[in-house]
Amino acid sequence: MHSSRAEHEILFCTGRRKVDLERLRQLIKEVGDWDYLLIAANAHGLTPLLHKQLHSHAPDLTPVNVLSRLKLQSVANAQNVLHLVGKQLKVYRAFKDENIPVAILKGSVLSQMAYGDLSLRHAGDIDVLISRADFDRAKTTLEALGYQMTPSLTPAQLASHVRSHCEIQFVRDDWFTVVDLHWALAPKNFVFKLETDEVTSRLQRVAVAGTEIETLSTEDLILYLSMHGAKHLWRALEWITSLAELIRNAESISWDVVVERAEKAHATRMLGLALRLVERVSGSGNVPHALSAIDKNDAMQKLADEVLSQIFNLSGAAVSTETNLYNLKIMDHKRDAVVSALRAVFVPTLTDWDSLSLPAPLHSLYYAYRPLRLSKVYTTSLWRKLSSRGAACL
Numbered sequence: 038m039h040s041s042r043a044e045h046e047i048l049f050c051t052g053r054r055k056v057d058l059e060r061l062r063q064l065i066k067e068v069g070d071w072d073y074l075l076i077a078a079n080a081h082g083l084t085p086l087l088h089k090q091l092h093s094h095a096p097d098l099t100p101v102n103v104l105s106r107l108k109l110q111s112v113a114n115a116q117n118v119l120h121l122v123g124k125q126l127k128v129y130r131a132f133k134d135e136n137i138p139v140a141i142l143k144g145s146v147l148s149q150m151a152y153g154d155l156s157l158r159h160a161g162d163i164d165v166l167i168s169r170a171d172f173d174r175a176k177t178t179l180e181a182l183g184y185q186m187t188p189s190l191t192p193a194q195l196a197s198h199v200r201s202h203c204e205i206q207f208v209r210d211d212w213f214t215v216v217d218l219h220w221a222l223a224p225k226n227f228v229f230k231l232e233t234d235e236v237t238s239r240l241q242r243v244a245v246a247g248t249e250i251e252t253l254s255t256e257d258l259i260l261y262l263s264m265h266g267a268k269h270l271w272r273a274l275e276w277i278t279s280l281a282e283l284i285r286n287a288e289s290i291s292w293d294v295v296v297e298r299a300e301k302a303h304a305t306r307m308l309g310l311a312l313r314l315v316e317r318v319s320g321s322g323n324v325p326h327a328l329s330a331i332d333k334n335d336a337m338q339k340l341a342d343e344v345l346s347q348i349f350n351l352s353g354a355a356v357s358t359e360t361n362l363y364n365l366k367i368m369d370h371k372r373d374a375v376v377s378a379l380r381a382v383f384v385p386t387l388t389d390w391d392s393l394s395l396p397a398p399l400h401s402l403y404y405a406y407r408p409l410r411l412s413k414v415y416t417t418s419l420w421r422k423l424s425s426r427g428a429a430c431l
Contacts, residue, residue: 048274083274118160140166142164155245256294310340336366
């Protein structure tokens with residue numbers, strides 16, 4: 038269906054609460070490279086799920102050393118998750134004490150909603166969503182908890198960043214604890230018009246470690262995850278499996294509402310692609326009838342096949358040209374793709390401020406500096422590729 042390689046098919050099988058046991062066991066018998074399977078599982082965020090399924094359903098077919106390595110990695114991940122959940126609850130309560138409306142995104146909350154277990158997604162950052170108007174108060178609250186905004190920005194840089202981007206990191210414990218503070222769901226250089234104040238007005242409560250915290254409504258979460266995956270070219274298989282399991286295990290979903298909000302957000306093609314990927318990975322019974330209306334010409338079905346055919350070959354960040362061509366395919370309006378491309382070229386980012394320090398009166402020069410810096414970066418990259426190809430031909 039997705040790949041003829043048994044290791045890949047095992048990863049497609051294991052990203053579910055309920056697996057096809059007969060097929061899983063047959064695929065395990067066909068594994069030719071266990072090291073590759075573990076590397077691929079880690080790269081795609083599926084190590085905890087792989088360990089759970091092999092330990093539960095095929096310990097007799099799995100080499101002892103493989104189960105041991107998976108157990109060590111899964112236990113370490115579970116410990117990190119518990120650490121982050123504790124810090125997450127402290128941040129959440131601190132924001133509530135300061136009357137700052139807040140929602141927790143992805144992470145352990147999504148793991149609980151999708152898989153019924155906090156520890157089955159890779160531990161990463163604590164993603165927190167606030168209103169842009171509350172940024173200064175949120176920053177002060179995090180600093181009172183011992184977090185430091187990274188990188189440190191001048192007032193002019195911070196104002197520009199908050200205006201054009203969607204998040205910044207706050208760290209403590211020597212980077213062991215990272216809070217990604219979001220004030221928008223996507224940066225301005227990726228058109229997605231689902232507004233923060235809208236989604237925070239319709240949050241739902243989810244029990245995490247015995248405490249109820251607020252996160253996006255299921256309908257908004259489906260749309261947000263569709264955008265997030267599309268923005269990052271669906272480079273991790275777990276992004277698809279967690280969305281699929283979220284849909285499968287949700288108590289109720291109003292698909293008319295999801296589609297209506299997708300249209301308003303200029304994201305029907307992103308939603309269509311996400312649901313086609315879910316259909317391919319999790320089965321047609323896990324997607325709504327509305328999908329046929331969203332993807333009438335099957336363009337997203339073809340793109341989903343393309344994504345899955347390449348998902349184990351992708352490495353590193355996409356180059357600008359690749360991203361711009363991709364955006365033309367996934368954005369509802371070509372104008373949105375053009376606007377995204379122009380903003381990506383001219384709007385300064387953290388990297389620009391880090392590479393060149395300008396005094397506040399000259400801050401506007403960053404808008405000229407960025408395209409010059411990008412031109413140098415991509416010229417150097419192109420030259421290296423051409424040089425390596427030339428050397429390979431000799």
